[in-house]
Amino acid sequence: MTLGTATERDARPGFGRLRLDGVTRRFGKATALSGFDLLIEGGEFIALLGPSGCGKSTALNCLAGLLPLSGGAIWLDEERIDTLPPERRGFGMVFQNYALFPHLSVRRNVAFGLSVRRVGKAETARRVDEALRTVELTEHAGRLPGQLSGGQQQRVAIARAIVLRPRLVLMDEPLSNLDAKLRVQMRTEIRRIHQDLGLTTVYVTHDQEEALALADRVVVLRSGRIEQIGTPEDVYTHPAGTYIAGFMGYRNLLELPVLSSGDGTVRLGGESGLTLTGRSRQPIGGPRAVAAVRPEDFQVAGSPDTATAENLVRVRVEVAEFHGREVAAEAVTDGGRVIHFRTPERVAPGERVALTVPPERVLVFGESVREAARALDRPAAEALGETGARDGG
Numbered sequence: 001m002t003l004g005t006a007t008e009r010d011a012r013p014g015f016g017r018l019r020l021d022g023v024t025r026r027f028g029k030a031t032a033l034s035g036f037d038l039l040i041e042g043g044e045f046i047a048l049l050g051p052s053g054c055g056k057s058t059a060l061n062c063l064a065g066l067l068p069l070s071g072g073a074i075w076l077d078e079e080r081i082d083t084l085p086p087e088r089r090g091f092g093m094v095f096q097n098y099a100l101f102p103h104l105s106v107r108r109n110v111a112f113g114l115s116v117r118r119v120g121k122a123e124t125a126r127r128v129d130e131a132l133r134t135v136e137l138t139e140h141a142g143r144l145p146g147q148l149s150g151g152q153q154q155r156v157a158i159a160r161a162i163v164l165r166p167r168l169v170l171m172d173e174p175l176s177n178l179d180a181k182l183r184v185q186m187r188t189e190i191r192r193i194h195q196d197l198g199l200t201t202v203y204v205t206h207d208q209e210e211a212l213a214l215a216d217r218v219v220v221l222r223s224g225r226i227e228q229i230g231t232p233e234d235v236y237t238h239p240a241g242t243y244i245a246g247f248m249g250y251r252n253l254l255e256l257p258v259l260s261s262g263d264g265t266v267r268l269g270g271e272s273g274l275t276l277t278g279r280s281r282q283p284i285g286g287p288r289a290v291a292a293v294r295p296e297d298f299q300v301a302g303s304p305d306t307a308t309a310e311n312l313v314r315v316r317v318e319v320a321e322f323h324g325r326e327v328a329a330e331a332v333t334d335g336g337r338v339i340h341f342r343t344p345e346r347v348a349p350g351e352r353v354a355l356t357v358p359p360e361r362v363l364v365f366g367e368s369v370r371e372a373a374r375a376l377d378r379p380a381a382e383a384l385g386e387t388g389a390r391d392g393g
């Protein structure tokens, strides 16, 4: 990627801070976004993350000016901008369906916004060349969009946005039409373009891995409200509740009676032959709590008859999927709880194994898994379905 030329450096943030202040959007009686507060520093990469229908696109469209607010305000430094039409906000947008002009060459697609703004010929040529270099499409400048791959078309869409030197780039699931391999490649490119140009970016995705890989800060949304804001490290290591834990790969959400708790250490158990010690950041008040464990944090400790260790979980393997270095297994405890674990050991269906997990890798939340499952599309709902079905609730 050839970057850092003088003109592209000129594109660095045209503002210090962008502030969303209680932004609310209703559709009839339904509230799609409620009291959304967020402070974005110039140059930051923010990901809005959450399942379908949580309000991500609504937030982005409110920022872009495509949707009027039902309440709240948006400030760019000292200027209130939520009353401005989209074209006066100076933001660039990249959508999931690239929305390129099929009859115009790559070069003319990228130049289009500049011609609308009556930028001179020489200046247009220079900026288009630069933008095409940035997204590595110089060689394809003469082609039509239909002659490009999906990833290349998405790069044209990005070039078209950055050529206008926007103050902020808004991206709505830009990679979701690409196949898995291309998605990962484009993700790296988007991050690199962001780093090199220093463009402030707000990026909508339902893919937790994408959000963590790209963003400086992740905003997790749930039913139109912000559930957690933090660095990728923060939300990954310290999810604020089972909802986010489920999203962050804690596929095992085990609701159990509380045996004891104090000083951040909680012992759960007495059901389904499971006893687990874990850590909690909040005091646990209720009689039951949820232990959240990632599949990769379980280790195979040996045979169930001889193994001794803290947090020993005896299971029978039901399904083993080959994932190259690892096997991803679904197993069940004697009491019927489903446990997902990953291991480099070659375990096979029918085999009985003892698993163990260090207490610091067991996060305990004082809430019900049902509550988390209601708002979540897959992981918690799955866990609930499975424990519910086999455990009788």
Ligand SMILES: Nc1ncnc2c1ncn2[C@@H]1O[C@H](COP(=O)(O)OP(=O)(O)OP(=O)(O)O)[C@@H](O)[C@H]1O
Pocket: 027, 030, 031, 032, 050, 051, 052, 053, 054, 055, 056, 057, 058, 059, 206
């Ligand atoms: N034009 C509209 N009229 C009525 N309801 C709407 C409209 N647009 C969005 N909604 C509702 O607002 C809520 C939030 O929608 P939004 O599109 O922001 O969600 P999202 O998180 O972006 O979902 P997805 O990932 O599926 O695009 C949803 O319940 C949706 O049905």
